[in-house]
Amino acid sequence: MNFEVTILGCGAATPTGRYNPSAQIVNVHDKLFLVDCGEGTQMQIRKYKIRLQRIQHIFISHLHGDHYLGLMGLLSTLHLLGRNTELHVYGPSELKALIDLNLKVSQTWLVYPLHVHVLTPEVMEQIVEDKTMEVHSFPLKHRIATWGFVFKEKERPCKMRQEMVERLRLSPEEITRLKSGESITREDGQEIAPESTCEPAPPLRSYAYCSDTAVWEPLTEYIPGVDLLYHESTFLNREKTRAAETFHCTAEQAAEMAKKLNVGQLILGHFSARYDDMDKFTEEARPIFPNSVLAEEGKTYAVVAK
Amino acid sequence: MNFEVTILGCGAATPTGRYNPSAQIVNVHDKLFLVDCGEGTQMQIRKYKIRLQRIQHIFISHLHGDHYLGLMGLLSTLHLLGRNTELHVYGPSELKALIDLNLKVSQTWLVYPLHVHVLTPEVMEQIVEDKTMEVHSFPLKHRIATWGFVFKEKERPCKMRQEMVERLRLSPEEITRLKSGESITREDGQEIAPESTCEPAPPLRSYAYCSDTAVWEPLTEYIPGVDLLYHESTFLNREKTRAAETFHCTAEQAAEMAKKLNVGQLILGHFSARYDDMDKFTEEARPIFPNSVLAEEGKTYAVVAK
Numbered sequence: 001m002n003f004e005v006t007i008l009g010c011g012a013a014t015p016t017g018r019y020n021p022s023a024q025i026v027n028v029h030d031k032l033f034l035v036d037c038g039e040g041t042q043m044q045i046r047k048y049k050i051r052l053q054r055i056q057h058i059f060i061s062h063l064h065g066d067h068y069l070g071l072m073g074l075l076s077t078l079h080l081l082g083r084n085t086e087l088h089v090y091g092p093s094e095l096k097a098l099i100d101l102n103l104k105v106s107q108t109w110l111v112y113p114l115h116v117h118v119l120t121p122e123v124m125e126q127i128v129e130d131k132t133m134e135v136h137s138f139p140l141k142h143r144i145a146t147w148g149f150v151f152k153e154k155e156r157p158c159k160m161r162q163e164m165v166e167r168l169r170l171s172p173e174e175i176t177r178l179k180s181g182e183s184i185t186r187e188d189g190q191e192i193a194p195e196s197t198c199e200p201a202p203p204l205r206s207y208a209y210c211s212d213t214a215v216w217e218p219l220t221e222y223i224p225g226v227d228l229l230y231h232e233s234t235f236l237n238r239e240k241t242r243a244a245e246t247f248h249c250t251a252e253q254a255a256e257m258a259k260k261l262n263v264g265q266l267i268l269g270h271f272s273a274r275y276d277d278m279d280k281f282t283e284e285a286r287p288i289f290p291n292s293v294l295a296e297e298g299k300t301y302a303v304v305a306k
Numbered sequence: 307m308n309f310e311v312t313i314l315g316c317g318a319a320t321p322t323g324r325y326n327p328s329a330q331i332v333n334v335h336d337k338l339f340l341v342d343c344g345e346g347t348q349m350q351i352r353k354y355k356i357r358l359q360r361i362q363h364i365f366i367s368h369l370h371g372d373h374y375l376g377l378m379g380l381l382s383t384l385h386l387l388g389r390n391t392e393l394h395v396y397g398p399s400e401l402k403a404l405i406d407l408n409l410k411v412s413q414t415w416l417v418y419p420l421h422v423h424v425l426t427p428e429v430m431e432q433i434v435e436d437k438t439m440e441v442h443s444f445p446l447k448h449r450i451a452t453w454g455f456v457f458k459e460k461e462r463p464c465k466m467r468q469e470m471v472e473r474l475r476l477s478p479e480e481i482t483r484l485k486s487g488e489s490i491t492r493e494d495g496q497e498i499a500p501e502s503t504c505e506p507a508p509p510l511r512s513y514a515y516c517s518d519t520a521v522w523e524p525l526t527e528y529i530p531g532v533d534l535l536y537h538e539s540t541f542l543n544r545e546k547t548r549a550a551e552t553f554h555c556t557a558e559q560a561a562e563m564a565k566k567l568n569v570g571q572l573i574l575g576h577f578s579a580r581y582d583d584m585d586k587f588t589e590e591a592r593p594i595f596p597n598s599v600l601a602e603e604g605k606t607y608a609v610v611a612k
Binding site (some may be wrong): 006013014015016017021032039040042046063064065066070071072073076077080092094095097098101102104106107143244 | 349375
């Protein structure tokens, strides 16, 4: 089943010719989530041929311009294109007032149902769930209230091994019990364990987005062992002091966190406009966490079990 | 002296791969004015290597997203780049509340003085003036309050013809009087007219921006005879009914207005995303007003006296 991340923008606050501000599409089992929506995101979505109307959920990590200023344009375009399905937007408490004021001044009454959900500060919380996956928000450490998001696959119901059903002549009732994880003891004393009759389940995968944040130890509680981690690395080591002052991280600090969390792969992103030689980011990260890669706009990263 | 217009965006409400939303730079005597600021304008400014910090005035025609959603990103970038000179923004009355709310939620205190000026509805009004030029706003006819802008060169003080100063042995006092337009009668009865002693003044040029608007007869009072006119032509003739319903114009209607106003050249812009064959716009406009051209992003149009 699909589980992948497409980077639309991985630059920091001032857009450059090279990078757009923050935005990415997370595809979990063919459900599309937009995470952050900096200026120009709708153009990036179009450029990379992602179907705009398939997005059902938008998560805004915080209200610095490079993470939300593309939202109103996107909402407006969905409206002008005649969307008729629900859209759910999650963000800080002030987001609704921002959306409402923009709609009011342009005298726009959206043709689709828009639900704006307020993220809860300071705690981890499940915000989306369906049969096969769930999304949780969790606090980051930044100048203003900021959230990260983690996408996790859920345990799937046991899929019966057909040859065992036949060999053991399992009854529908026995199948139901085995699928729910129960062991069975037959009248003749035969024991059947559910593990022996289910297809081995593929490992559950997870992806976490952490931008923007200073070094933030509580991540070890929120997202230990995720398979793929996008972690901001606004700066290189020589701007370490500046990173601390502005509640951002260096590539080395992102790598240290990836190591501590024992993740599968680290994507470095949210690069300051001051740098030209981007290889420096991986050069500083890899000695600490070898499986570190640079975010590249337009590139899709598969979430692979460790 | 420089007087030219660089188009940054000439698409309509939904951005396409081809066109960006409305924005243009008007350079009058090396003063830069930004007219409208749709999403992505700051990236366009960077792409076309216009020096961001040289912009001192921004005019927002109205509060439909494709005309203002790039403003906050631009204001924020000027801030992050450490601007320290004044910036003047002119727009509808609700613009200040929008700017204030965005600055509040991001907890941003701009490092430069920002002055937000409210445009006056329903009348023509001078909004900027210096020694050599002036800008006026005037009402357009759209779904919400919308303004156009006209940039005009001012009459320049007489520049004395050096050979006349010498031949007539003009005294400093006589020069001052001639420069101010007075005629002189000398004691010997000799009459000197100012026209004979001043260099011939170049014709005064003017440029008007009209987007968005339905067909709007009062333009004949506001901007008769401008040398260059940017007039919206969102639609082609076959969408004439749609144009009227949405308070927009067709290319033909823009050309009819250009003819009625007796302008020098017409730039057609604000194209709906539905069209691919853009030559159709000039094909429909030129039979009515031959000197009609298509707006092209990145292209600079000189304002030339008729």
